[in-house]
Amino acid sequence: MPEESIEVTVEDLAAARDAGAEVLDVRSPEEYARGHVPGARNVPLEQVLRAPGEFPDGVRVVCQSGGRGLRAARALREAGVDAVSVSGGTAAWVESGRNTEGGAQR
Template sequence: MFKLFNRIPSISTNQLEKELNNKTVLLDVRTGGEYRQGHISGAKNYPLNKIGQYKNKTNETIYVICQSGMRSKRAAKVLQKKDYQVINVRGGMNQWNGKVRGGKL
């Protein structure tokens, strides 16, 4: 079903930290290089330029994060059009205060 002007739900990084668990689907839509510099444990790297190819049979909510929240919002719109339940993480990694894996952030 096509939804016009559908708002993308969003949460803060603090709210995301409370939501994270083993089953949370978290997509990091930054470039591979940015991802390797530091990412949230369990996040899957799926760069924005490839998000249109994303396929997952999950009916779970997908959380989307980038560096500042702009690319993730664009990615969330693409995923929402593909009928995924999506939540954008406002402020992205710039606002994340939790632990990271990989390089220094």
């Protein structure tokens, strides 16, 4: 699968989340607690890498700036899970003016 198809924008994330897609935040619990995409489930990267086949198709993966999310999405895809990473991660979500849960609210 071409590399460009593995990443989506925060706008795509917002639409998918509103439609019920699962969002995995692969940051540490401490990072997650400081603020995350509303409704995102915290599953640290190490856990995703240990059992990538245990996640549902259509999952969106987010981290802080995109690197860990891309790594997780690649591992999920290698395990046969339809997954994409959010380009720019949580930082891009916040930069776009969207609210977060936990931590400092925007």
